[in-house]
Structures are given as structure tokens and as C-alpha cells.
Amino acid sequence: MAFNLFWLAGCMLVSAIASKSDFAYALRVLAVNPPWLGRAVLGTLGLLVYWFGMRATSKHAVQRTSLAFSYAVAGVVSCGAALFFVGSVAPAVHEAALESFGSAIGLLLLAGGKSRRSSHSSRSVSSASGYGWLGAGALATIAFVLLLGRGLVVTGNA
Numbered sequence: 661m662a663f664n665l666f667w668l669a670g671c672m673l674v675s676a677i678a679s680k681s682d683f684a685y686a687l688r689v690l691a692v693n694p695p696w697l698g699r700a701v702l703g704t705l706g707l708l709v710y711w712f713g714m715r716a717t718s719k720h721a722v723q724r725t726s727l728a729f730s731y732a733v734a735g736v737v738s739c740g741a742a743l744f745f746v747g748s749v750a751p752a753v754h755e756a757a758l759e760s761f762g763s764a765i766g767l768l769l770l771a772g773g774k775s776r777r778s779s780h781s782s783r784s785v786s787s788a789s790g791y792g793w794l795g796a797g798a799l800a801t802i803a804f805v806l807l808l809g810r811g812l813v814v815t816g817n818a
Contacts, residue, residue, distance in 0.1 A: 663734040663764050665713035670763025672706030675699075714766050718773070727771035735760040741805045 675683035676699045683702055692698030717727070738760035745752035 662713050662717040662767060663730065663760075665709055665716075666764040666766050667759065669706045669710035669713060670759065672702050672709065676703030676706060710766065714770065717766070718770055727767045731761075731764055731767035731771070734764060737801055737804065744805060 671681055672683055675681040675687070678684070679695075679699065684699075687695070687698040687702065690698075735757065738756045739753050742752040742756035743749060
């Protein structure tokens with residue numbers, strides 16, 4: 661959840677600052693006038709989403725190592741999916757690396773912050789573990805690569 665929130669916030673912020681990417685395109689299509697107002701609203705929303713993601717993750721994260729591991733795995737999977745891009749692969753992997761590792765830096769910041777805080781907590785949080793969750797994650801990753809890479813191509817006679 662945190663990775664996706666950070667990615668969403670990062671896309672909003674890049675669109676607001678650089679006026680490129682999906683949200684900037686949406687602002688152009690909607691013909692938001694004046695353009696700076698749309699970018700300001702988008703940037704503010706991006707900061708709020710990132711702030712919410714940081715707060716929610718810091719409340720529910722159990723171990724700092726799981727945050728750093730989640731950051732690494734999500735970034736590697738995103739770059740791996742870009743290997744299946746139909747167009748030029750190298751720029752796609754480069755963009756995936758910038759987007760995934762750049763936008764989710766909050767996970768690393770929280771991982772470092774968790775190590776400085778006391779280890780006891782007033783409430784217990786159960787951690788999902790086991791082969792079932794690992795299998796579900798593997799299936800979700802396979803679906804992600806198949807659907808967001810080249811996509812599933814179905815050919816046949818109609």
C-alpha cells in the first residue's frame with residue numbers, strides 16, 4: 661500500500677513540477693486555466709498523499725528491515741516489468757528505476773527512523789507471513805509483469 665501511495669504522490673509531484681507525465685497530460689486535456697493553478701493543486705495533493713502514506717506506514721510498520729526489503733523488492737519488480745516493454749527497453753527500465761526507487765524513498769526514511777525509535781509499542785500489530793502470502797505475492801507479481809509489460813496478446817481466427 662505504501663509503495664503505491666508513494667508512487668502516486670511522486671507522479672503527482674513530477675507532473676506538477678515538470679509539467680510532464682500522466683497528471684500533467686490530464687491537466688492539459690482538461691484545459692485548466694490558469695495552468696499554474698492546476699499544477700499548484702496537483703502538487704499540494706501530491707504532498708498530502710505522500711504525508712498520508714508516511715503517517716499510515718509509520719503507524720503500522722512492524723520492522724524496519726521489512727520496510728527496506730519492501731522498497732528494494734518493489735523497485736526491482738517495477739524495473740523487471742519494464743524489461744517487457746514493447747518499445748525501447750533501456751529508457752523504460754531507466755524511467756521505472758527513477759519512478760519506483762525515487763518515489764518510494766519514504767520507505768527507506770521510515771526504515772531508518774524506526775531503528776532510532778524505541779522498539780516497544782503500545783499496540784500490537786500482527787504481521788502477515790507464511791507461504792500463502794508469499795504465493796499470493798508471486799502470483800500478483802507475475803500478473804503485474806504480464807499485464808503491464810508487453811501485455812497479454814491473444815491471437816486467433818475470429
